[in-house]
Amino acid sequence: MSHATPASDRNDQPLTQAERTARAEESMVAAAIELLNTVGIRGTTLVAIGEKSGYSRGLATHHFGSKAGLFRTVLKRMTAVWTEQLLRALDGRTGVEAVTAAIDAHLAHVLAHPDYIHATNILWGAALDPASGFKPNVAEFMRIQRRSVATWIRGGQARGEIPPDIDPERMAEQYYGGLIGINNQWLVSPDFDLAVAYEDFKRNMVRLLSATHGTPGQTPSNTEEPQ
Template identity: 35%
Template structure:
């Protein structure tokens, strides 16, 4: 009986921890979109989320750790939860298209987080930025993922075998990055969802075997 009660208490504590961490990271994303990385402080995140600065410090320790956690939430955690289930078992071309479709759905589902990621992408251009290492890793992993899908498609016949997989992968990623830049520049006027929909159609037409 005691073991069961202790287990229930641990589960409740874990749920509270996850809930507060999610609220803090959501608040951090909103602040980054509104004022950039410079506007982000542990105190501002705690206030926005309805918690104390002390809780933010306990959860993340520093602004750098908070930013790295935010990058991971918007890249690795998102990919594991939303992209991997969609692409599993798909052909090379379909896996690439499904990944891009999930990006498009994420724009509609969590626009603040996607815009925050764009801010962090540009912040990483600064060699001294704490976001540079995780962003460089994310960018490289995404490029490899796109290239792997193209190579798989060339092997399974869904993508033309005469293409240069690395060059095509860079072209796809450049298109995605361009959309992110325009959306960040004009968040209220630029239709990023429509732009990505068009890019998906172009990728399918360009790479697919007719």
């Protein structure tokens, strides 16, 4: 006996206006990321995005308002992908464990989405322009990232694994600055060993966060000279 497919489950049902809007925006964001990776920020125009995604410039302008509006949306989309991956990796961790899990997750994210990393850094560089319309978005993203790291460090201090004299905000700045520096070097140097750099960075962060206690899980070595 055959069963009729419910109307809501049929694949031939027309898309709603909201679905069409979301699909168009997704296509244009993907086109923008590809263009940023191939022709740079100057060539990533609303006209080029419309042609690349199969839509008109008018629709791109309608969706984003301006090139700056487009780039804000692109940054938001790429950030959302990283945030989701980070939350899965953390899984409630805090302290040193959260820091090391985040570093491992970031390396995996970079290797899985090199086009996102390249496009993100292009936009971050463009945000330094005094006339940039999306500089506040970049600054806010960086603040959120640093705030998360500072929260992990406070969690480790509360558990007694991170020294109380470490300033969470200052350490978060060093952590995030280190990741940005590693990625910038990798993007401009084809022979840069990204995996080794991340592993060294993780090891050094553990040492910094455990400066007065030794590496977690190990007994500090005796530094007294033999008699």
